[in-house]
Amino acid sequence: MMLLLLGPPGVGKGTQADLLTQKYKMVRFSMGDILRDEVTMNTSIGNRVKRYLNQGTLAPDELVFEIVDDFLIENRDTNVLFDGFPRNINQAMSLEKALARLGLSINLALELALSRAEIVRRMTNRRYCTNCGRIYNILTNPPQKDNFCDQCRLPLSSRDDDKEEIINKRFETYEDQTRPLVDYYKTLSVYRQIEASGTPQEVFEKASSMINALTG
Ligand code: AP5
Ligand code: MG
Numbered sequence: 001m002m003l004l005l006l007g008p009p010g011v012g013k014g015t016q017a018d019l020l021t022q023k024y025k026m027v028r029f030s031m032g033d034i035l036r037d038e039v040t041m042n043t044s045i046g047n048r049v050k051r052y053l054n055q056g057t058l059a060p061d062e063l064v065f066e067i068v069d070d071f072l073i074e075n076r077d078t079n080v081l082f083d084g085f086p087r088n089i090n091q092a093m094s095l096e097k098a099l100a101r102l103g104l105s106i107n108l109a110l111e112l113a114l115s116r117a118e119i120v121r122r123m124t125n126r127r128y129c130t131n132c133g134r135i136y137n138i139l140t141n142p143p144q145k146d147n148f149c150d151q152c153r154l155p156l157s158s159r160d161d162d163k164e165e166i167i168n169k170r171f172e173t174y175e176d177q178t179r180p181l182v183d184y185y186k187t188l189s190v191y192r193q194i195e196a197s198g199t200p201q202e203v204f205e206k207a208s209s210m211i212n213a214l215t216g
Pocket of ligand 2: 015
C-alpha cells in the first residue's frame with residue numbers, strides 16, 4: 001500500500017503520519033523531516049537545502065529525487081506513507097514512474113483541508129523535538145513537562161520556518177506548486193479529502209476510515 005498525505009503547511013500531516021504509520025505498520029517518508037535533520041547535522045545536503053527551508057520555497061527536485069530513489073529501493077516491499085512529498089507535478093510524475101518500475105502505484109492521495117486562520121494558529125504554537133522529531137502544540141498537544149520532549153526529555157524547539165513572513169511564503173509556494181496535485185491525483189482516481197478540524201484523534205478516525213475502505 002502506497003499512501004500520501006497532501007495539504008497545506010501546518011494542517012497536521014506530520015501528526016497524522018505518526019498515528020497512521022503506527023496503526024497500519026507503514027514506513028513513513030517525511031521529506032521535510034529528512035531535510036531538517038540534514039540541516040541540523042550540518043551535512044552537505046543540509047548546507048544545500050538550508051536556504052530553501054528558510055525561505056519557504058521548495059528544495060531542488062534533483063536533490064529530492066536522490067533521497068527518494070534510495071528510500072524506494074530500500075522499502076519496495078513495505079507499505080509507505082509519504083508526508084510532504086511529492087510537492088509539485090514534476091515530483092509526482094517522477095514518483096509515479098519510479099513506483100511503476102517497481103510494479104507499484106499510489107493507492108490513496110489523502111488531502112487534509114482546514115481554514116488558513118486555524119492552520120496559522122496551529123503553526124505558531126507548534127514545538128518539536130530535534131532529536132526524535134515528535135510534534136507538540138502548546139495549546140492543543142502540550143508536553144507533560146513544559147517545553148521538554150516526553151520521550152527524549154530534551155528541550156523542545158520552534159521551527160525556523162514557523163515565522164510569519166516565512167509562513168506566508170510557504171502558503172504561496174503551496175498554492176502555486178502543490179495544490180495542482182489535487183487535480184493530478186483526481187485524474188488517477190486515487191484522491192480523497194477530509195476536513196482536518198477537530199482533535200488529532202478525530203482527524204485520525206476520518207483518515208483511518210478512508211484507508212479501511214481501501215483495504216476492505
Ligand atoms: P514540511 O516539513 O513538509 O512542512 P509543511 O508542508 O509546511 O508542513 P508542516 O510540517 O509545517 O505541517 P504539518 O502539516 O506536518 O503539520 P503538523 O502535524 O506539524 O516542509 C518544510 C520545508 O521543507 C518546505 O518548505 C521545503 O522547503 C522543504 N521540502 C519539504 N518537502 C519537499 C519536497 N518534496 N520538495 C522540495 N522541498 C521540500 O501540525 C502542525 C501543528 O498543529 C503542531 O503543533 C500539531 O501539534 C498541531 N496539530 C496537528 N493536528 C492538530 C489537530 N487536529 N488539532 C489541533 N492541533 C493540531
Ligand atoms: Mg510536517
